[in-house]
Amino acid sequence: MTRIRWIATGVGVVVVALIVVFAVSPPATTVADRTPLIDKPAPALAGPSLTGGGRVSLARMRGSFVLVNFFAHWCVPCQQEEPQLEAFWRQHRRSGGVAVLGVVLEDQPGPAAKWVEEHGGRYPVLADPEGDYAFRYGVRSPPTSFLISPKGRILSEIDGPVTVSGLDRLLAVARARGY
């Protein structure tokens, strides 16, 4: 075999190897969308609740599962999930052990809190005018929710509207794992 054929064969082998490697590796979008926060301590959330009840803090909710929900009142998926969130909160308010904490994202705090109250929600809601909380939680757009364990660790991230059944499933899995 001449030298040129050897070189051509070598280049061909390298090209085929690269095609195989890139074909079996996960797409960049999948890698980018995976949150690095799972099983990490939940960043602090604290401030006056926009729905009344004084100052609220995530740290004071230790001992309960907490659903942190980033929302905006203008966002249609947030409007769709609100009745489900409300039902979930009411269901667990009676039994205890689970709390809901809203965070206003990309919205004016006043109208957002009023909107929550008008829809029956009485769970605490925090303002995030600088987007600092959203940044620390790696939130991309509303609605995004996080299930926090009683020890303050992030168990799941839910992009998009939540449902009572979906949240109950997550809770059941978390409890089964001993959280």
Added chain:
Amino acid sequence: MAMRSIVARWSWALLGVLLVLGLVIGSGVRLGGRPPTTAQRISQLDHLIGCPSCADLSVAESNASTAVAIRQFVAKEVRAGKSDTAIEKAVESSYGAGVILRPPATGLGFLVWVLPGALVAAAAVVLVGVFGRRRRRGRSGGPVVSDEDRELVEAVLRR
């Protein structure tokens, strides 16, 4: 003939210098040795961090609230004296490594850094080999004989 050869050599040398100069300027390497100002560092980081809620835009190019929040965070941390690496790590800890618009130097991303250089080096080796062979043939003044020609002649002679 000698004059032509000198001109050709100088042309190649000039081409090489221009190529290196273009690569250095294009890479954005700072040659002056003066450290970047605070505003320059903020701008560089803003262009390096991708907007998490938009497609293919850096936070410098987006006005989405997530991009604005990240820009504010970067500016605050730079002014607080944090290093670029620490700021990148902080953003990565919230949004993941995919938010940094620079291929990683490990894993598959390493290929993106290595392959262009390897291809340029391989091309240079091939070109030097081809030109060297042509020059040697030109000096010998004989007919141009390829490896295939030699193999054919050897095969005929063996019969």
